[in-house]
Amino acid sequence: MGEASWQARGVVKGQAAGAALVSQTALSFLGDLDIRSGRVVGRSSDLLGESVAGRVLVLPASRGSAGAWRFLYQLKVHGTHPAALILREMPDPSVTQGAFLAEVPVLVAPEPAFWEALRSGEALQVDGTTGRITRG
Amino acid sequence: MELSDRDLALLDGAEGDAARQAMEALVQLGEAYDAPDMVEIGYAHVHAGMALYKGDVELIEATAAQGAKMVVPVSTNIANADMGDWQGTGAPEALGLLQKRAEAAHRAMGSATSFTCTPYWAGHWPTWNMHIASIESGVTVFANSVLGARSNRDGFFAVYAGMTGRYPRFGLHLDRNRQPTHRVTVTACPQGTAEFTALGYAIGAAVGSGVPLIRGLVPRPTLDDLDAMGVGMATSGGVAMFIVPGVTPPFGAEADALGLPEVEIREADIAQVFDGFCTGAEAGFDLVHLGCPHASFEEMKHYAALLTGKRVAEGVELWVTTSRAVRQMARDAGLLAPMLAAGARVVTDTCPISCHFACTCSPDPALKVTPPKLRTILVDSAKQAHYVRDMIQCPTLFTTSELAVESAVTGRFLPRRRRNG
Numbered sequence: 001m002g003e004a005s006w007q008a009r010g011v012v013k014g015q016a017a018g019a020a021l022v023s024q025t026a027l028s029f030l031g032d033l034d035i036r037s038g039r040v041v042g043r044s045s046d047l048l049g050e051s052v053a054g055r056v057l058v059l060p061a062s063r064g065s066a067g068a069w070r071f072l073y074q075l076k077v078h079g080t081h082p083a084a085l086i087l088r089e090m091p092d093p094s095v096t097q098g099a100f101l102a103e104v105p106v107l108v109a110p111e112p113a114f115w116e117a118l119r120s121g122e123a124l125q126v127d128g129t130t131g132r133i134t135r136g
Numbered sequence: 137m138e139l140s141d142r143d144l145a146l147l148d149g150a151e152g153d154a155a156r157q158a159m160e161a162l163v164q165l166g167e168a169y170d171a172p173d174m175v176e177i178g179y180a181h182v183h184a185g186m187a188l189y190k191g192d193v194e195l196i197e198a199t200a201a202q203g204a205k206m207v208v209p210v211s212t213n214i215a216n217a218d219m220g221d222w223q224g225t226g227a228p229e230a231l232g233l234l235q236k237r238a239e240a241a242h243r244a245m246g247s248a249t250s251f252t253c254t255p256y257w258a259g260h261w262p263t264w265n266m267h268i269a270s271i272e273s274g275v276t277v278f279a280n281s282v283l284g285a286r287s288n289r290d291g292f293f294a295v296y297a298g299m300t301g302r303y304p305r306f307g308l309h310l311d312r313n314r315q316p317t318h319r320v321t322v323t324a325c326p327q328g329t330a331e332f333t334a335l336g337y338a339i340g341a342a343v344g345s346g347v348p349l350i351r352g353l354v355p356r357p358t359l360d361d362l363d364a365m366g367v368g369m370a371t372s373g374g375v376a377m378f379i380v381p382g383v384t385p386p387f388g389a390e391a392d393a394l395g396l397p398e399v400e401i402r403e404a405d406i407a408q409v410f411d412g413f414c415t416g417a418e419a420g421f422d423l424v425h426l427g428c429p430h431a432s433f434e435e436m437k438h439y440a441a442l443l444t445g446k447r448v449a450e451g452v453e454l455w456v457t458t459s460r461a462v463r464q465m466a467r468d469a470g471l472l473a474p475m476l477a478a479g480a481r482v483v484t485d486t487c488p489i490s491c492h493f494a495c496t497c498s499p500d501p502a503l504k505v506t507p508p509k510l511r512t513i514l515v516d517s518a519k520q521a522h523y524v525r526d527m528i529q530c531p532t533l534f535t536t537s538e539l540a541v542e543s544a545v546t547g548r549f550l551p552r553r554r555r556n557g
Contacts (some may be wrong), residue, residue, distance in 0.1 A: 092289065
């Protein structure tokens with residue numbers, strides 16, 4: 001399977017593990033998610049119907065409202081939050097602020113090999129302090 | 137990150153535990169966005185603590201219970217119930233009482249209990265080049281564009297900025313990010329705040345999170361027009377700042393926009409925003425809403441004039457939403473009486489999309505919040521229309537303020553008429 005570990009930029013500190021949930025579409029934390037179930041309800045997302053709860057959510061980008069932080073925090077209050085976030089580009093400050101409050105590690109811009117090796121559903125360990133992503 | 141002596145003292149707990157935690161969070165934010173240092177904050181517009189979201193009022197209470205005190209002027213954003221009369225809007229008792237707890241927490245921290253999305257109309261008016269933090273995207277765009285202050289589109293961290301007077305230098309706090317990204321030419325001739333929200337909505341849809349430089353606005357837009365245009369942009373796109381050469385503070389001359397992507401906004405584009413938010417039946421609306429964002433004193437004057445001597449039709453409710461301060465000014469000026477005599481309800485602290493009508497919130501089940509079944513809401517703002525669609529999830533009708541009042545009085549929807557051009 002090649003490389004089993006990749007470097008990204010750690011944005012929100014903390015360690016987490018979970019199965020990868022990979023999207024090719026930008027996600028809005030306000031509107032695209034049902035807070036109580038953690039399910040994706042936004043029709044513009046290719047994750048429609050999937051639950052983000054406990055997953056390492058891998059997104060190209062976040063989009064939408066400055067209220068994103070509140071919805072990310074609400075997922076935490078309801079126990080439906082993702083274990084961690086990995087994004088191709090820096091998210092809006094509101095997403096980062098929500099992740100701090102929800103204690104969800106955030107990693108940005110992993111090295112290109114990560115994207116080639118990435119499979120949805122595989123177990124990942126992430127460290128938002130060191131920026132390390134490890135398979136298994 | 138280069139930290140000042142006071143920053144370091146804050147991190148050491150010199151100003152208490154709450155301020156220490158706030159500073160730690162701000163340093164993490166700064167590191168995330170490669171901020172070189174912190175800026176001095178002159179004002180913060182912070183989260184209200186929202187009773188329709190489980191644990192959210194408690195989040196503000198926990199901050200206050202730690203002994204947090206605001207060290208700069210602070211206003212509070214819109215909330216989930218009218219704390220003076222939630223019964224009048226049909227909100228459950230438990231919801232109103234929970235929302236009042238947030239008010240007490242803010243008082244203890246020294247914040248103004250404004251509970252509005254337009255704190256500037258209530259007197260919080262930051263000046264040119266002042267760094268501020270704001271949780272409300274409409275406040276961010278007004279402050280950056282019209283007042284020339286410097287604000288990102290923040291989240292909860294605006295509270296931390298208020299508690300410390302500090303914020304990491306990144307985003308729109310830096311001159312290099314306050315430059316135009318698009319050159320927008322307006323050939324339409326919008327009149328009144330409803331049309332300016334639609335113009336802004338069309339611009340935001342075209343430029344995303346860019347900084348549009350806007351030409352062609354003749355005559356010079358009023359403060360209310362600029363406010364309406366800004367919230368429209370912040371709703372359809374992620375716009376945090378716009379530039380109107382000769383009108384807004386000098387962050388970009390017209391020449392700076394040469395060679396940038398061009399956007400033209402025609403009458404047809406504005407008409408399309410209105411048409412797109414007319415999804416309800418013309419005789420089936422239960423609620424007419426005026427005042428999104430929360431009405432200014434000038435708008436209250438306009439609404440009062442439109443309603444004087446009129447009577448809202450049977451079976452229709454008319455809400456005018458504003459801030460506590462503007463309502464008091466309107467009362468003193470004799471503007472409330474004709475509105476109330478016409479059967480209108482003047483609501484503060486909240487609005488249709490922010491109150492218990494929204495079905496996308498996550499209240500504690502113990503509050504027993506059941507959103508009422510509404511057939512259609514008629515509005516005079518593209519922002520309100522957008523969020524009625526997404527959060528209340530009922531059909532909308534969108535027209536000008538004048539025709540919205542006439543619709544409320546006749547019980548039949550009067551759509552905005554297209555202009556030539």
